[in-house]
Amino acid sequence: MSLVIENATLALEGKTILDDVSFAIRPGRLNALIGPNGAGKSSILRVILGFESSARAHIDFEGSDFHAQSRRARARIAALVEQTAATEQPIEVHDVVMLGRLPHQGMWAADSEKDDEAIVARAMTRAGVAGFASRRFSTLSGGEQQRVHIARALAQSPRLLLLDEPTNHLDLSAQIAVMNVLRALADEGLTILVTMHDLNLTAAWFDTVIALDRGRLVAQGNPDTVIDSAFVAEVYGVAATIVPNPATGRPMIAYGP
Template structure:
């Protein structure tokens, strides 16, 4: 896959409701191949729901859901799992499963549940995924004993073992310390440079400003703005969407924005 960039994701008019509430109301999301797209928005804006709809773990409606020109909704479940990997914030493991066992689950869409062919190749792929995600030291640990940050890295390794074209990450820096957060974001950028389409839901606007090629801001069931961090993350948009005042500076040594929040006052709701 290295150096080969697909056209990416094109999701048109996605809709999803729960009861009488319409959570996602006709969103149109594009994410180019070979780039990191940061999905931003306040709590409850539908970021996690949107990722699950794209991954197919949640059912909704869409006029089109295409990856590299092919329809995801027309794919069989196994084929879709070979193309799309979702890293969720929280997950549970069966009793007695090790970190290596969890990562091995990422191979199932390619090998099947009962396949014993290619065990050596599977072991190599699992080792590579654990190493690249910085999770090799957790390979033989009982998954139930892992901390939140350790589980996050193992889950990312599981997604890498899946060898997806599209990687969806829901708060990939959640539970991680500062060094591990930066390592995770550098990894996502590296995967994108290798040709993967990467979409990451993030809370930290400065992480998005520093690492994303494109940002999509969602709120109230709609896309509020989309484009480069430099063009989208303005003081006016931050005040309107997050109800906080901020000064948007330029990060030293680059043209990317650096957001400094007013810790004394918030914009009146």
């Protein structure tokens, strides 16, 4: 396993957000964190990155204690793509992506400007946004902006990529574009953990599903073993029928009685 989370516990203002959550994921796979609003999905990402000072957890990445490293060192290993990171500032896409190089730039700029430019160009190409380099970020569509943020994360040269609902509020075409990027990155061997809201999108694209409910781990496995009608009813409180996708055989969720 590449990323191991052990006994993650978090309480804020007297409310339990995470209750002794443990799971592990492997590189080269698309791993989804699912669950209803308030289940603790985004909080897990913050705990992994060490952003929640009151949390208790042991995070192991590639055999080492991740939290024992400095924040700067962690930023060179792990990158986060948040749900919303819009700006109205007149900043070009190239400069947004270049922000991903900050953890690698010390006082004396250990990496040369030429090296940074090459890394940024490669990140934009991998995310499919190289053609937008000179455009203002604020002029892009939601799906295009999300791919720019993935490019910015890739410019960090991470070995661990965390994404918080990257397809939220995107149209179908943009969702597929983002998922194609993530699929390619997983196939390259990156360790990827994504919080997801859409169960059908999760079932169609992801290799592993980790389900949370009210801060607790309630299921983990392949989509076809986790996402069934009993699971949807118990965790989401919704009646659903699960049928196989005629093209792929993966689960499809039909909601309603």
